[in-house]
Amino acid sequence: MTLIEIQNVREKLLADLDAISGAPELEAFKLAHLTRKGTIAAMFDELRSVSKEEKPQAGKELNTLRQSVEARFKEREEELGATGGHEEHGRLDLTMPARPVSVSTPGHEHPLMKTLNEMIAIFERMGFAVENGPEIEDDEHNFGKLNFPPDHPARDMQDTFFVKPTPDWTPTSKDQPLLLRTHTSPVQIRLMERQRPPIRAIMPGRVYRNEAASARSAVAFFQLEGLVVDKGVSMADLKGVLLSFARQFFGSDAKIRLRPSFFPFTEPSAEVDVSCYICGGKGCRVCKNSGWLEILGSGMVHPNVLSACGIDPEIYTGYAFGLGIDRTAMMRYGVSDIRDFFENDYRFLEQF
Numbered sequence: 001m002t003l004i005e006i007q008n009v010r011e012k013l014l015a016d017l018d019a020i021s022g023a024p025e026l027e028a029f030k031l032a033h034l035t036r037k038g039t040i041a042a043m044f045d046e047l048r049s050v051s052k053e054e055k056p057q058a059g060k061e062l063n064t065l066r067q068s069v070e071a072r073f074k075e076r077e078e079e080l081g082a083t084g085g086h087e088e089h090g091r092l093d094l095t096m097p098a099r100p101v102s103v104s105t106p107g108h109e110h111p112l113m114k115t116l117n118e119m120i121a122i123f124e125r126m127g128f129a130v131e132n133g134p135e136i137e138d139d140e141h142n143f144g145k146l147n148f149p150p151d152h153p154a155r156d157m158q159d160t161f162f163v164k165p166t167p168d169w170t171p172t173s174k175d176q177p178l179l180l181r182t183h184t185s186p187v188q189i190r191l192m193e194r195q196r197p198p199i200r201a202i203m204p205g206r207v208y209r210n211e212a213a214s215a216r217s218a219v220a221f222f223q224l225e226g227l228v229v230d231k232g233v234s235m236a237d238l239k240g241v242l243l244s245f246a247r248q249f250f251g252s253d254a255k256i257r258l259r260p261s262f263f264p265f266t267e268p269s270a271e272v273d274v275s276c277y278i279c280g281g282k283g284c285r286v287c288k289n290s291g292w293l294e295i296l297g298s299g300m301v302h303p304n305v306l307s308a309c310g311i312d313p314e315i316y317t318g319y320a321f322g323l324g325i326d327r328t329a330m331m332r333y334g335v336s337d338i339r340d341f342f343e344n345d346y347r348f349l350e351q352f
């Protein structure tokens, strides 16, 4: 390998580079000549066999060869728009339109609202009206008229967020404590106060609990309340409506079961489970091998509650139920952390 040979190779590579007309060719050039297995590296290897006297000169010439080829390569890369990675900022085109946010289906329903809207549609088909009530409630509606005894633990500071109408407000003995409703049941009271039976309504809405947030419980979540008051309403009606709801919402072979329970505002009270929609009742991870999933609380409206709203319990009877929308949506979609619903992470929301 003589000096002349090295110079010839340099001239040839520079000429080749100048002749290149596209990014793929340029990439091929790089592979052939500029990588560790390329021609130039091979020539450096050959230096070993050059005589001691010629070595310094040949080394210098080789360095010149490498530097000039690399410099020209960079120029060509920029001309052909073939740069990648760290050099990209040099070619930023600020006039280009922005890339759209990467959502495959922009503007669709939130999974919670989707669940809620499906539930509303099912109950509307069964003749239920949709009613609403305030999220800031007084003690009387959230607890008192729902037959909570004055010392009931649910009134405890731990569960309830109390609200001050103004920062310097101090409650006097005749003021009622104000609070963020802890359930949708107070809407039952407001409805019975303003409407005479027959009543047949659902009351969806947001509720608040002063609890530590976890995978299973959030500080704010959604419930759907149901209330039917009329002459001759029985527990059988409640069971029929809930079974029909379960079949429409979870699938035609869904089953329900009622377990005795306690709520101050119903007597008798029952918790309702639906057969696990994943395993169909055989037992799996979601239902913790029980085959059943708890979906709601329910019961016959307590006579004290009817009386508190001016409805004669000797003439009218009613049933009520309260269903957790978030929990039901979690079951339905296999979501394991309730907080996912509120974090607005596209990667989560896009899946629905």
Ligand code: DAH
Pocket (backbone or CB within 6 Å): 182, 183, 184, 185, 225, 226, 263, 265, 266, 296, 297, 298, 299, 319, 320, 321, 322, 323
């Ligand atoms: N309000 C109850 C809760 O938040 C749920 C509930 C249970 C509502 C039984 C009802 C009912 O209407 O009858 O835990």
